[in-house]
Amino acid sequence: xxxxxxxxxxxxxxxxxxxxxxxxxxxxxxxxxxxxxxxxxxxxxxxxxxxxxxxxxxxxxxxxxxxxxxxxxxxxxxxxxxxxxxxxxxxxxxxxxxxxxxxxxxxxxxxxxxxxxxxxxxxxxxxxxxxxxxxxxxxxxxxxxxxxxxxxxxxxxxxxxxxxxxxxxxxxxxxxxxxxxxxxxxxxxxxxxxxxxxxxxxxxxxxxxxxxxxxxxxxxxxxxxxxxxxxxxxxxxxxxxxx
Numbered sequence: 041x042x043x044x045x046x047x048x049x050x051x052x053x054x055x056x057x058x059x060x061x062x063x064x065x066x067x068x069x070x071x072x073x074x075x076x077x078x079x080x081x082x083x084x085x086x087x088x089x090x091x092x093x094x095x096x097x098x099x100x101x102x103x104x105x106x107x108x109x110x111x112x113x114x115x116x117x118x119x120x121x122x123x124x125x126x127x128x129x130x131x132x133x134x135x136x137x138x139x140x141x142x143x144x145x146x147x148x149x150x151x152x153x154x155x156x157x158x159x160x161x162x163x164x165x166x167x168x169x170x171x172x173x174x175x176x177x178x179x180x181x182x183x184x185x186x187x188x189x190x191x192x193x194x195x196x197x198x199x200x201x202x203x204x205x206x207x208x209x210x211x212x213x214x215x216x217x218x219x220x221x222x223x224x225x226x227x228x229x230x231x232x233x234x235x236x237x238x239x240x241x242x243x244x245x246x247x248x249x250x251x252x253x254x255x256x257x258x259x260x261x262x263x264x265x266x267x268x269x270x271x272x273x274x275x276x277x278x279x280x281x282x283x
Contacts (some may be wrong), residue, residue, distance in 0.1 A: 050081040051109040058097040123195040135162040145178040
């Protein structure tokens with residue numbers, strides 16, 4: 041029943057995001073608006089009706105299930121206070137970044153300039169911040185979800201924008217091993233919401249590939265990817281817009 045309630049709650053959120061009213065849902069389901077409200081209140085939907093609602097808002101049922109699952113996961117965001125402490129010290133930020141990417145204690149020692157004792161101290165701090173649970177033999181259980189993301193507009197994201205992204209975008213993506221795709225156009229709010237979902241799904245797939253790479257450490261190389269979308273028009277074009 042708890043899962044059913046989560047799915048219904050996610051359907052409500054998705055309808056609101058897409059700007060679709062109960063009246064529109066009622067027309068699609070051939071019901072009265074009052075009946076639709078009762079369905080949402082009771083959470084009593086057939087699979088066929090859920091599919092019809094998903095089709096109305098341009099979503100797949102799998103999208104709704106995934107969003108409900110992710111929302112139910114604790115720890116997909118850190119607090120502002122946690123992020124401030126992490127970003128205040130470069131070495132702590134590095135260790136956090138590596139641990140969130142599931143890098144082992146041994147590999148961190150092998151690849152970075154940490155002594156075992158120094159790295160243990162950083163792990164103890166992350167344990168106190170409730171980012172990880174430090175276990176015997178320097179084993180780590182990460183306390184945030186697999187699809188964790190930094191807080192929008194938060195301390196770490198600001199740091200990434202000011203430092204990492206400037207360096208990442210400094211040169212052109214012209215090498216055969218590099219990829220750069222940029223495209224834009226005018227879309228409706230419903231289509232834009234769909235673009236956001238596709239980008240989030242693509243990001244999850246990329247993260248899964250990184251986390252499941254079980255090749256030898258010496259066969260790997262540092263890699264980064266960037267997915268971004270925003271309502272945006274080039275400032276050079278904006279000057280020609282009619283007021």
